[in-house]
Amino acid sequence: MLELNLRTIDTADAIAAPILKNFKDQYGMVPNFFAALGIDGCSLTGYLDFVKSIETQGQLNERQRELISLAVANYNGCHYCVSGHTFSAKRAGLSLEECAQAQLGKAADPYEQALLNLVEQLLEKQGHLDEQNKLDAYNAGITEQQVIQIAAWTVLNTFSNWVNNIVQTKIDFPKVPLAQR
Numbered sequence: 001m002l003e004l005n006l007r008t009i010d011t012a013d014a015i016a017a018p019i020l021k022n023f024k025d026q027y028g029m030v031p032n033f034f035a036a037l038g039i040d041g042c043s044l045t046g047y048l049d050f051v052k053s054i055e056t057q058g059q060l061n062e063r064q065r066e067l068i069s070l071a072v073a074n075y076n077g078c079h080y081c082v083s084g085h086t087f088s089a090k091r092a093g094l095s096l097e098e099c100a101q102a103q104l105g106k107a108a109d110p111y112e113q114a115l116l117n118l119v120e121q122l123l124e125k126q127g128h129l130d131e132q133n134k135l136d137a138y139n140a141g142i143t144e145q146q147v148i149q150i151a152a153w154t155v156l157n158t159f160s161n162w163v164n165n166i167v168q169t170k171i172d173f174p175k176v177p178l179a180q181r
Contacts, residue, residue, distance in 0.1 A: 004167045007038035015041025019048070029172075033080065033160065036167040043163075050156055058149045062092045064115060067102045068150065069157050071116050074103035074179050075123050078161035080169045086176040103179035114140030115150060122154050 005011075008030070009020045016038040023030045030038075037044045054060065060068070066089035073081035086099045098107070105120045107113045114137060121133045137147055163169075 004036070004039060006032060006035035006167070006169070008035065012038045013041045016044050017041075019044055031084075032169045032172045033084065033164060036163055036169045037160075039167070047156070047159065050152070054149060054152055054156070058152075059143070059146050060149055060153060063089075063094060064112065065153055066092050066094060067098075067107060067112055067116060068119050068153050070099055070102035071105050071119050072123065072154055072157040073161055074181075075105075075120070076158055076161035076165065077178060078164050079175075079178055080164040080171050081157065081161050082178055083171045083173045083176045087173040099176070100179060104181060111141055114142060118142065118147065118150055119154055122151055123158075127151065 007013075007016060007020065009017050009024060012020050019041070020030050020034060020038050023034055034044065037047060055062075055065070066085055069085040070082065070089060073085055082103060086096070089099050089102070090096065094102070101107060102116065105116045107116055118129075118133065118137045121129055125133075134147070138144075142150070
């Protein structure tokens with residue numbers, strides 16, 4: 001069976017190596033996800049640039065992005081990402097219960113619930129939203145621009161989930177179980 005090996009600063013390609021070094025310098029280690037994505041420097045660079053664009057210029061706040069990340073990770077069966085995003089969501093102010101509920105596509109706040117409903121529809125319908133899905137989102141206050149950003153964040157997270165599922169990345173955060181739907 002083909003095994004995909006995590007990259008280190010020494011084994012990464014010329015594009016990924018300096019990025020992995022930055023992670024090591026910044027955090028004292030290279031998180032395993034980035035070592036996995038470092039298998040291909042072009043993919044690592046593209047991912048980081050896309051994330052930075054949404055985080056710095058987008059309309060979704062950190063809490064909303066983490067809710068989406070948790071729902072998508074659980075939907076895609078990515079144990080690594082559920083654990084990692086529970087860790088980062090707690091740092092963003094979400095409770096452990098809110099994180100567990102987000103994995104199930106649930107939120108107490110009506111706007112956040114509408115956001116998670118849209119994410120679930122995007123995933124289940126592979127982006128083929130019907131008029132009612134769009135109307136529900138708009139009636140909840142989600143703008144056209146936010147619909148596209150929610151789709152973008154859903155895709156980014158699906159990509160990271162798939163990388164971790166393909167590589168079977170070892171979890172380097174406190175482990176959190178996948179929620180059963």
